[in-house]
Amino acid sequence: MAEMGIFEAMYSARALRRFKPDPVPDEILNKVLDAAIRAPSGSNEQSWLFVVVKDAAQRKKLGDIYRRGGDILMALYANRTKPAHMSQSTFDKLMASATYLIQHMADAPVLLVACLKAAAQSGPPPKLPPEVLEKMRGLARMSGSSIYPAVQNIILACRAFGLGTVLTTIHLFYEDEVKSVLGLPADVQTYALMPIGYPSDNFGPIKRRPVSEVVCLDRYGNPWKG
Ligand SMILES: Cc1cc2nc3c(=O)[nH]c(=O)nc-3n(C[C@H](O)[C@H](O)[C@H](O)COP(=O)(O)O)c2cc1C
Numbered sequence: 001m002a003e004m005g006i007f008e009a010m011y012s013a014r015a016l017r018r019f020k021p022d023p024v025p026d027e028i029l030n031k032v033l034d035a036a037i038r039a040p041s042g043s044n045e046q047s048w049l050f051v052v053v054k055d056a057a058q059r060k061k062l063g064d065i066y067r068r069g070g071d072i073l074m075a076l077y078a079n080r081t082k083p084a085h086m087s088q089s090t091f092d093k094l095m096a097s098a099t100y101l102i103q104h105m106a107d108a109p110v111l112l113v114a115c116l117k118a119a120a121q122s123g124p125p126p127k128l129p130p131e132v133l134e135k136m137r138g139l140a141r142m143s144g145s146s147i148y149p150a151v152q153n154i155i156l157a158c159r160a161f162g163l164g165t166v167l168t169t170i171h172l173f174y175e176d177e178v179k180s181v182l183g184l185p186a187d188v189q190t191y192a193l194m195p196i197g198y199p200s201d202n203f204g205p206i207k208r209r210p211v212s213e214v215v216c217l218d219r220y221g222n223p224w225k226g
Helices: 006-012 026-036 056-077 088-107 130-142 148-160 170-182
Strands: 048-053 110-117 188-197
Touching: 006 148, 026 048, 026 148, 048 056, 056 088, 056 110, 056 170, 088 188, 110 148, 148 188, 170 188
Parallel strands: none
Antiparallel strands: 048 110, 110 188
């Protein structure tokens, strides 16, 4: 097992998008996946599915889809200015790195697709009052909450083994095509496409807005003085 403190991993597992062509041993990938499935999921359903794509032809197909998704993203971003907390040079580096991945997704030796299977309905659907149904519509934001903890475990486990990765979602613009390439059944949805490989760039440090800006005590507006 890789020896790395959890905090060292969290503070240095930045988004890495350029990879060496060196293959990732299955033994290591298996440990990363075994860390993924230690994550929590709603009702402990564990209805996740991970597709490890190593085949070059399959990677090329996914890379082509990702590139087209990237074209949409770049059109959406055309007039977007940098977030207030980011320097212009940091923003430019992020855009350059994301653009590189749009062109080179298939170059990563492994593409990992994190999916969730829709919960099976046992018995007839319950009859719920309209106000409850209305509230449930707002719960759409819960949809990824049973897979993204596993994705974060993957990010940290990769870091511990010296592997780079990044959570990407642009493929969702053409998710039907991704599902077709992977032969996924209708009730399985994809949530992240993660390139994995030995990185050409360095790990961390990770910079974020400070705790003092994003935490409040007891109620909104009351600063956390930690
Ligand atoms: C929900 C989510 C979706 C993301 N989608 C993409 C993506 O499609 N393509 C990409 O290159 N990076 C994507 N990222 C990576 C972010 O750009 C990255 O995590 C962020 O810029 C922080 O990078 P850092 O850890 O290197 O500071 C995504 C991250 C999250 C959390």
